[in-house]
Amino acid sequence: MRISGEQIWRNEQHKIKEICDLLRLEDEIIGAFTHCERDFGFTIQLERDNGLIEYLTGWRVKHVNPYDPGRKPFKGGFTRALNVGRDLCRAKASWMTWKCALIGPTQDERIPFGGAKGGLRCDPKKYSLREMRRQMQECAKALDPVIGPTMDSLGPDAGVGPEEIRAFISAYSELNMDKGIPCGAVATGKPLEDCGGGCPGRLLATGRGLHYVYEATTKLHPFFKNIPPKPRAIIQGFGNVGSSYALLAKSFGVTIIGASDVRGGVYNPKGIDIKSLYEYSRSTGSVVNFPEADNVTNDDFLHKPCDILVLAATEAVLTDSNADGVQASVILEGANGPTLPEAQHKLIHRGVFVIPHFLANAGGVTVSYFEWCQDMQGIFWSEKEINNRLKNYMVGGVHRVLEFAKQFNTDLYTAGYISALSHCAPALRKNRGWKKSIKSLF
Secondary structure (H helix, E strand, O other): OOOOHHHHHHHHHHHHHHHHOOOOOOHHHHHHOOOOOEEEEEEEEEOOOOOOEEEEEEEEEOOOOOOOOOOOOOOOOOOOOOOOOHHHHHHHHHHHHHHHHHHOOOOOOOOOOEEEEEEOOOOHHHOHHHHHHHHHHHHHHEEEEEHHHOOEEEEOOOOOOOHHHHHHHHHHHHOOOOOOOHHHHOOOOOOOOOOOOOOOOOOOOHHHHHHHHOOOHHHHHHHHHHHOOOOOEEEOOOHHHHHHHHHHHHHOOEEEEEEEOOOEEEEEEOOOOOOHHHHHHHOOOOOOOOOEEEOOOHHHHOOOOOOEEEEEEOOOOOOOOOOHOOOEEEEEOOOOEEOOOOHHHHHHOOOOEOOOOOOOOOHHHHHHHHHHHHHOOOOOOOHHHHHHHHHHHHHHHHHHHHHHHHHOOHHHHHHHHHHHHHHHHHHHHHOOOOOOOOOOOO
16 A cells, blocks of 8 residues: 555654754754744646647645755756645655755855745646646746745756756746746746756756765765675666666666566566666556566566666655565665665664665755756856765765764765754754754754
8 A cells, every 4th residue: 555645754754853853952952953944835737739628736835945045945856647745745845855966076165945846736647738737837927935046946856857857948038027037947947048048957956966875875884895996776667857867877887687667577687778668668658568678567576686776757666565575685765765664674783784765866956956046046057067066065965874874874865864963953943043952962
């Protein structure tokens, strides 16, 4: 049975409270981090190509902005999916807060955004290109009062790519062209060819970031002395994140031996030609029946032997009921919240090394931050410079998380929360004029 968004948000609130208590943070801080500053629900009216009218519901949730809200926006993806709902957006918005707080090249230089998330509840496969554009244009009109380059900047997520972002910005610009603001910064993930457009390397950023995090962790943590220097990986989820990780894998010394999507998976312990698999999946709509590998059901796929299991599909994939069968040595979380708390406990207790999503998959928001900076300042960097900056930001995050893991003698999940909250708490106090509690560690 699939876990509800409400339960995922409750799990997140419980974890936040647990870490706040560990750090002896005061009640005001706990209250701010376990609630969201704003839940904005909206309904759009969509005219289908056949002339029929359809009503669709969406949300934009803002978790907390620990920094100067007058100068730095909230940041988070916007999705089109059937599971979009308020509570799931709340949990994902909080994860975005922690991502931004973790990532940065130095102790003082992090991504200065508060966390947000949103989406439109629909099945994106049902709609034509013209209908998609109307959807995004209507969403821009509905969200206009609560978004803006220094208020809340959207990013791409499942069901939303460069073309969807282009349609969104086009509508937003028409509404705000006379206000003298850099409208392009209201959303990132724009097509590169647009004037003042997207950021080189953005499409591969999350997959590249996964590699950077894994690579840095192997150099710094003693666990990896027993992992082969050229590991074998299987990828659960072959969308943008999973495929981008796979396409870059060879250059990082990783062999892909399996991949899956919603219809099923394929597995070949000798290795898979990823370029061929990518082209096959894009032409057929699935990896299933790829001629150079054996078909595997989605349930069995998670239990195939490998060094790295990359979870790149959706939330709540590993649960109490299926975690015991995992044969991977390392879980690399490319999706948001793919491992439920009870599964985390089982895996960590068995000695499986779990690299948490809010560290591992932060490459997307990092390059989105670079794109936002470019749009706001009118400066642009080459793809080589973007990738170098991305590596510095991701590696900096790894260093800090591993330091807290050693200091508190704990797993990377808990250490990641400690690192993020210990950074956000002082910033929130400062910007809200709260006095530090005597009992607080930070």
